[in-house]
Every structure is written in structure tokens, then in C-alpha cells.
Amino acid sequence: MAGKYFGQPVLRLEDKHLLTGRAKFVDDIVIPGMLHAAFLRSDYAHAIIKNIDVTEARKHPGVVAVYTAEDLGDYWKVGPLQVPPPFAIKGAQFNARPLPPIAKGKVRFSGEPIAIVIAESRYIAEDACEDIIFDAEPLPAVIDLEKAWEDTSVLVHDDLPSNMAALVKQEAGDYEAAKKLADVVISKRFVADHVAGAAMENRGFVVNWDERTQEMTVWSGTQAPLPLRSAIAGRMGLVENQVRVITPYIGGGFGPKVMTSQSDDVLLPWIAMKLNRPIKWIEDRRENFLGTTSERDQVHHCEMALKKDGTILGFKDVFYHNTGAYDPYGMTVPLNTQTHTVSNYRVPNFSTEIRMVFTNEMVVTPVRGAGRSEGVFVMERMMDLAAKELKMDPAEIRLKNLLKTEEFPLNTGVIGQDFVVGVLDSGDYKVNLEKCLEMVDYEKFRKEIQPKARKEGKHLGIGVVAFTEGTAVGPYEGARVTVGNNGKVSVSTGYSTQGQGHFTVFAQIVAEQLNVKVEDVRVITGDTGHFHWGAGTFASRGATIAGSAIHSASVMVREKIFATASKFLEVPEDQVELCEGSACVKGHPEKFISLGELAGKANPMRGAVEADVKPGLEATAYYAPPHCATGSGACAMIIDVDPETMMIKIERFVLVHDCGTVINPLLLEGQIQGGVSMGIGNAFYEKIIYDDNGQLMTASFMDYLMPQATDMPKKMEIGHNVHPSPLNTLGIKGVGEAGALPPSPAFCQAVEDALYEYDLDITESNLNPCMLYEFRNKATKR
């Protein structure tokens, strides 16, 4: 599929501005007369609000206004939900508790905003927060997921009979019947630990209300510019074209920036209109840890039924999912877990139950991996247990159960985050794993390297796992492609970008169709003034969904170029071809018209235009997939564990991946490597910890450990398989989250293998040295 530009390792168009400090991020926006906002956040995780005294804060020099819930009057309304409840699933129960604009009556997590100060500078706004007296009656905090589910638990939402946020059961086949036929049934409880998105740039929001034009402009580092625009218009009673959301350069997203109903999103537009002054709010790191969203945090009770030969008969999973204090993002995360627990192995009978629970913690919404990580983690751990029980090799049991390529497309019978029944579209999962084993020299490691290392007293272990990534979920994205009068091409899409390289890959798609230089394609992402339809950046859907729309629009423009050029060159359309930057007569490159000139001709200022002809060399197209495209892969890790300190060193890291047709191999590697570093972070370094009082113990980079350069393997060895997706013309599947999925289970398996003198039983996804030490102490010596 590789072409002149498509499929090539084109260097990024966005780099030069970023490298020289010229790129504009949200905190670089300056508007004359701009005020600054700071939030006062609750220190209590759970408390009844008695009184919030803002008298002194209002008197503070430089303070313009202070608001609490009481000051908002009728504007204080919860919600709406950002993602609707999954009522496509039969019997699904869901208690909607969207985010309030600001706490009223009760605070439900430590870090929840209780007042907002607007001042002449951020320094003054923060000073004035200190002047606010917050009087509250603390309540016991609801932290433990399983205890929270019980009827006797303290309630996060008093108007509900329990802390149940949702209950969703799905069944494919008949697990209980399968269990009766099993030779072995294994069961285990697992914890998928809580992690942060932790983009290097925190969230930010700048708003300007122009009273004279009656238009509001918002600059936000959002992953969802169009949902944000619609949400603001809806809350403010404006029609959509009165609100323009612009995403400047964004310093990483990783999930939490998809929120459009946080306090800043809701309050700042209203306050800006009220005060008739522009306002900026930039989240600080502490606020990002406390008050933005985070993910994982599930407790699984798994059961697997197998035949003696290792054939899986069925899988049962009942899991508790922490949604935090509210559930504004519906059930995206736990539904992703359900669809990814059983996705690459042949599991004819699958029973899965989500118990989504309210706690006194920050809200849980997707973070790179987005529920998939948890599903992959528990399934891969159960495969390891099965292998141990049946005395099989971990690779062998996997190869035996992996789905075969001729089984696709395969209907899984489980409804996912997109509310449609899952279909695995394509791939060769077995080849992924075989290639991975070959790359890591699995046989040699088992037969030579590991025995030799053990003789030398070294603790080397290997982990091999397989995974899928449901990518490119709907509903749709769109784009407009226009040839300008200077012959350069502009592309606009509602999709927003956070560093993935969309400016480049989208340009490659267009350049390939229109035969223009990549650098002559100017892409605008996430500006609702330029393109006003779209859902947002999540679920590895940029290249696939927006990319497919851009491809369709480019093909339409190409056709229009041929039709228009044929008139001016006075030859039939099939005699026209595209030379670089122009249309010419086939075999006569001297007879040409430049694309710029043609664009002018396609937009005549006088004379009659045929009725069905639209002006300009321009087209708009949309792409909506019937279901997601399935990326897949396998991963192997060799780890050296120091049994004294429990520090680890990753000796080898191999990942084989299939994301269908590749648009840009250089950027693809970057996506995988970045995902892997997050996966390694999740496996050994990063962990969000709340104490029993609901206090966040990890609210800074001093306590929440991000993986650093010296923590990474020397080289991530990446292999590719290419099975184009049948779902879109380009055959592409997403890749953004893939790298983050396999490290945790591969890591656990490798550590158990390394510390071979102990019968380790690792049941948590995050293993820092202390955790590892505890697991080893609990283990029996072989």
C-alpha cells in the first residue's frame, strides 16, 4: 500500500515550531484584560458542607469575584452525562450521577472544587483561596471497592439505596454448563491498580466572551473540542455558532483531557459572560492529581474452566470497577474491560459482570489503555495460572488457544463501549506470538540462557503475553479538504491532536491523493470554527476514523480536479493526470494547469455555474465504522530481578504488533514506544494511593513515580505484522493504546519466572520493590 507519501517515514511537520518554543499552548494565550482563576478544593474526601465564608476573600485586593455553589443560582445544574448509559445491553442498570459544577451540600472526594476565585493574577487568586473559611462535618470515606458494594456501607450519594453506580452482566455461551465439563477450574482474585494519565501539560481553559458580537471563544487543551463546544452552548443557552472552541498545541492527552464537564468547563464560560472579562485557568500538577480524572482500579474475581490439554472451555469474571465519586463518562472503561478480557483466545463460554461502584475518590475516566489493560491483565494472569496448574509452558497454552485467522470476522457476543456487539475483524494472533517468541529467542532462553544464569546465581525470568486492542470506535469523524488559490491544500477536522503526529499523517493521506508535497498540506485540528462535527480523540481513532474521512474527501477533491481540468485542458478526464502541484495532459506535461489556478477556475466570480456543481476544489466527507477495528500483538519481556533489593532490570523487551496498513512507520514506532513506557510505568512505578480517609497519598511526581530514561529497556525490539482492516479503504487499525496493554502481565509472569525458588502468586498489576517483597514473603519456598 506504500505510495509516494503514504506509508513513508515522513518527518513531522509540527516539529519545528515545537522544537523552537514557538508552538502555542493554552497557557501561552494572552488576551488584554484577562483575569485569572483559582479553585479552592476540599481537603475532606467526604463531608457535609456547613458553611463557606468567602467574605475576606472578596475583600482581598486584586480579587474581582468569588463564587460558591450558592452564588450560581439557577446555573448550578448537574451534568449532563458525557457518555450515555449502556442501555443497548439488556438488563443494564445505571445510576447517573454526573459531575456537579461545584460542590453543593456535600463534598465527595478530596480535591473537589468548593469555591472559585477570579483575580487580576493567579498569585492573588491563590492567596484569596487561603482567606476562605470552609466549615464542614467530615463523614467516613468510602474507599474499599468491595466493601463499598455492601448494603452496610456509608453512602457516597445519600439518595441512592447503595453505592452501586451500575450493574451490567453479559453472557456469551453458557459458562455454568461448560464448567461441568471441565477437567480443571481455577479461580483467583486480582487487583488492577489505579494510575494517572499525567500528561506533561496539565489541563487549561481560556475563555473570552465578546459582548458586541455575542460570541464566545474558548481555548482549551481538550481531546473533545466539539463535545465541549456543544456542552458550553447548551449550558449557556447559546446556539452552537456562538461558541468557538480552539485547541492550541496540546501537551499530551492520554485520556483525562476528554472531560467537558469539569468545574472549569462549566463555570468559566458563565463567569466570563457575567464579568464580561476574559479569564484564564491553568491547572497545576497537584490539582491534576487530585481533581482531574484517573483510571484502572478494579478488583476481579475470575474463574476459568479448562480441559486437561489446556483447551479453554469457559471464563467467568465478576469485577468491581471504581468510578469515583461520580460517573460522568458512563461505562466506557469497564465495558472496554469486558470486551478485552476475552478477545484473543477461543473462549466459547464467557460470563462477565461489572459492579461499578461509587467511592470518595476522584472520578475515573479513560487513561491510555482505557479498561483494556485490566481485561488483558486478568486474562493473561489466568492463562499463567492455567499453565502452572496443567504443567504447560506459558507460550504453549497461549498458542493452543489463540484464535485463528480464518475465524475472522468473529462476533464475540459482548457489547462494548460503542454499544454494538463486538466483532474481531482481522489479524493473525498466532503469527504475532510466534514471531515474538522467535525474536526473543524463547527456546534458547529456556534451554541455554536461563539455566546458565541460574547457575551463576542470577534471577532472569521471561514473560510472554498476547493482547488485542479494540481501536477506531465510532460514532464518526469528518473532514474538509480544500485546494487553495496558491495551490496549497487545507484540511480541517474536528478531531483534536495531542502529539500523535496527526498534522503529518493526515497530510500524507491528502498528499498521496492530490500529488502535492506533504509540506504543502496545512492541517487544522480541533477548531470548531473550521469544522463543526466530530466526537473527539480517544480509542486510537485518529488515523483510522478521521484519517478515513480525510482520505474520502481527498478522493472526492481528486475527482473534482480531474473533472475541472478536463474542461480547461480540453481533453477527456481519462487523459488528465496529476503532476506535482498541477493537472496535466497524459504524456504532455507541458500542457498543464496548476492546482492553484484550477482552484480559482472552480470558483468563478461571474457567469453561470452548473446547478449541481459546488464551488471550489473542495469536499467534505465523513467516516463511520460499523464496529471497531482490532489491533493485536504479542509481547515478551526478560527481566533480571535482584532478590535482595527487589529492583529489576528489563534485559529484553520485544513487541510484535499488527495495526493493519501503516501510514508512517517512524511515527508508528513512536506510538508503540510511548505506550510501552506507560505500560512499564504502570507495571512497576506508577500507582495512585488513597488512604482510608480518602486522602491522596500520591499528589506529586515525588510520590507518583513516572518512568524515567534509566528505567526503560535499552532497546524496544518491535516487529510488525500487517493484516489490513477490511473495515476502511485504507486498511488501517489504531495503535495508540497498544503498547500500554501487555507490560503489566508480561512483567508479572517474568518476575514469577525469575524468582523461581519461590511459588510466587502475583495478583496485582503494579509491582514496586515493596510489593514484590511482600509477595515473595507470602510465597512458599519451593
Add this chain to the structure above:
Amino acid sequence: MSQLFPIKVTVNGTVYEREVEPRLLLSDFIRHDLGLFGTHVGCEHGMCGACTILFDGEPVRSCLIFAVQATGHEIRTVESLGSPEHLHPLQEAFHEKHGLQCGFCTPGILMTVVPFLEQHPHPSEDEIREAIDGNICRCTGYEKIIESVQAASEKMSSGKQ
């Protein structure tokens, strides 16, 4: 806190005389008083390294010192390297090796690496890893950053010959 102190700081070769509050962070001074937005703020507690600038030639986290402490000193920010039209060899290498994704941490990494390469013109991979260990990048997994620094060292040392 409203008492202002006069300061005189040289930033990227330009002398700035300003009156600032003693509590004003150097990072905020550079960004919001001088409008040099290339220096980014990621954590404000000295952990992420995004705000790294050169302070009399040494890499320093500008969020950990006050603007008043910079009086009489010489500061360099990312804006002192190349321009989009004429990249510095280090920036060129990051472009060619895909050493950045969202680019938010990048200015801090560049300003960490500039003096490092002056002191280690032919660094080993391990030395590079160690040198950038205090700069957190969430996007790249560091591998391509290390390749970029390696490539830059080759470019820069061959340029000197």
C-alpha cells in the same frame, strides 16, 4: 506581598530591567513577564524538568528559583537555540529522529542537553540516559530522545572538525 524589587537579568542576550514581587517564580517571570513561552511548566516542584533553562550556563529548573535570584545573572531559554527556518543541530536531530511527540517537555530536554553535549561531545548511550534522567517525557519512551542526542553529538562534533 506587594513590595516590588528591581531586577536586571540578561535573557538570551537581552538585558531586561523589571520590578517584580519577591515571590515571583523565575519560570513565571520568563513566561508571563517576558513573553518567552518556550519554557514550559509541568509540575512546579522541580520533578519534571520541563522548565529547565540555562542559568549562567548551568541547567536549572526555573520553577524552583525566584526571579529576584536571577538578578545579575545570564539566562538562556529554548528561544536562544534555532528558529523554525534555521534549526540548531540539536533541534535538527530531534526532528530527524522523531525525538518528540507532544513537544511539551522538549524545551526542557534541549536546555538540559546543550551543556551536557558541551561537556560530553562524544557521549555513550548510558551517559545520555543519565543526563536526561531528570526530564520526564510521557510520550516517547525516551528511546528516540536518546537516538536524537546521539545523532546531535555526531552532527555537532563533525561540524567542529
